[in-house]
Amino acid sequence: MSALKWQGWLVGLMGLAALLVFAPLGLYVWASGGGAGAPAPRVAAPEVRVAECRIDPVSRRVVAVVEARGEGSYVVTVEFRDRELPGPNTRTSQSLIRIPGLTPDPAARAEALGPVWPPAATPWCGIASTTPSPTATTADAATP
Known part of the structure; x- marks a missing residue:
């Protein structure tokens, strides 16, 4: 009978030791936000607009x-x-530009070059999409 009593105490002490080891670990994970499953903080979408749409007189x-x-x-x-609202099966030209390090004020400006345009047509320029860019690389940091 005393052997069973001794085994009960041993199981109890092992449970207490496990609680002392894993409870702080669990509290740390809980306090840090839950690990990889936690959603990333959302950043407000930037305000992007076409300020000017023109045809370069030299290159057209x-x-x-x-x-x-x-x-x-x-x-x-x-x-x-060639017009704001495209018809069905209309192909459009697109250009990608990277705008690094935006701040709320002042506004950042960049130029996007499009295709050579026919002389008689008036172009329409618009924003098709805006996606977050990966953080700056060492090549970007080396660029003046």
């Missing part, structure tokens, strides 16, 4: 001046068409 290419405000770095897809 469409140039869109894009203005952006917000926080972070983004890749913006600029679309070039």
Whole structure:
């Protein structure tokens, strides 16, 4: 009978030791936000607009001046068409530009070059999409 009593105490002490080891670990994981399953903080989408859409007189290419405000770095897809509302099966030209390190004020400006444009047509420039850009790399940091 005393052997069973001794085994009961041993199981109890092992349970207490496990609680003393794993309870602080569990509290640490809980306090730190739950690990990899926790959602990333959401950043407000930037305000991006086409400030100017013109045809370069020398090269006859469409140039869109894009203005952006917000926080972070983004890749913006600029679309070039001959009218604002495209018809069915209309193909459009697109250009990608990267806008690094946005701040709320002042607005960052970048130029997107489009295709060579016919002389008689008036271009339309618009923002097709805006996606977050990965953080700056060492190549970006080396660029003046």
